[in-house]
Amino acid sequence: MTSSAPVADPIGTIARGTGLLLASLISLTVGTSLTAGAAVALEVEIRPTNPQLGDTLTILVQAESADEPPPVVTMGDRTFPTFPLGNNQFQALLPTTPLDDPGRVVVQVTGETVVRNLAVWVRDRSFPTQSLWISGASDLGTDYEFDRVDEFKELVSDQQLWSGSFLRPTSGPVTTIYGVRRYYNGVFAEDYYHRGVDYAAPTGTPVVAPAAGIVALVDHEANGFEIHGNTVGLDHGQGVASIFLHLNRIDVREGDRVEAGQVIGTVGNTGISTGPHLHWGLYVHGRSVDPVPWRGGAE
Numbered sequence: 001m002t003s004s005a006p007v008a009d010p011i012g013t014i015a016r017g018t019g020l021l022l023a024s025l026i027s028l029t030v031g032t033s034l035t036a037g038a039a040v041a042l043e044v045e046i047r048p049t050n051p052q053l054g055d056t057l058t059i060l061v062q063a064e065s066a067d068e069p070p071p072v073v074t075m076g077d078r079t080f081p082t083f084p085l086g087n088n089q090f091q092a093l094l095p096t097t098p099l100d101d102p103g104r105v106v107v108q109v110t111g112e113t114v115v116r117n118l119a120v121w122v123r124d125r126s127f128p129t130q131s132l133w134i135s136g137a138s139d140l141g142t143d144y145e146f147d148r149v150d151e152f153k154e155l156v157s158d159q160q161l162w163s164g165s166f167l168r169p170t171s172g173p174v175t176t177i178y179g180v181r182r183y184y185n186g187v188f189a190e191d192y193y194h195r196g197v198d199y200a201a202p203t204g205t206p207v208v209a210p211a212a213g214i215v216a217l218v219d220h221e222a223n224g225f226e227i228h229g230n231t232v233g234l235d236h237g238q239g240v241a242s243i244f245l246h247l248n249r250i251d252v253r254e255g256d257r258v259e260a261g262q263v264i265g266t267v268g269n270t271g272i273s274t275g276p277h278l279h280w281g282l283y284v285h286g287r288s289v290d291p292v293p294w295r296g297g298a299e
């Protein structure tokens, strides 16, 4: 997860010929002032310093004064919420996925009087591929489950409930990593990537919350969760959410607050599953990101 290569440059500043070069940590103090006159400071730091597709970008903004409104952070055509960390500091989390173009992306941070444009280089990454041959059309999956899961993934609540690295949600070997791409009947599936990590473990193996959260989704195969199977969704706050699929038993209810390491259910083989396993998907603002960096580099 760590690297020392330079990854970002303040393109607005470079366009003006100041030629500011950045080392491994991005800390910008020269602003492009919206108002004529004195430059106003707005420090922005982006982590990690050398991201790759699937990483979550953390944008840390140090505002000048306490009366400033929260800065606005955009990447591409999306605007992301910022949350106060105290001491005039704000945080935004930006997802990247295997479906994004690698290379240069621009993160724009708009403060009360300053706009910062930061170019971030997101490294390409080669994801493993699987080839599946399928005969006939599958009509599995219900609107009910897709609607409920989509709604869950869009949750953004204010409070950051997680702290530190996420825990491994169950025992057993990783059988499919995040980001695996697929060919169906020899044709590359442009929109598909494995939106999570699979752990193989016997039915009944405990599944624990990898981080604290509020249980925001509980549903069952018998209710129409034909693909996902018995499912638990945890809202970790600030647009970060975990989903656990194919469970056997579920030990929590919607609205419960769970702590990191608390058992939420057991591994099963419900929904579309070819054997007992846990699928853990980690979402940031509705996009499935690689959980490995959140696990401190571990699977």
Ligand SMILES: [Zn+2]
Pocket (backbone or CB within 6 Å): 176, 194, 196, 197, 198, 278, 279, 280
């Ligand atoms: Zn999976």
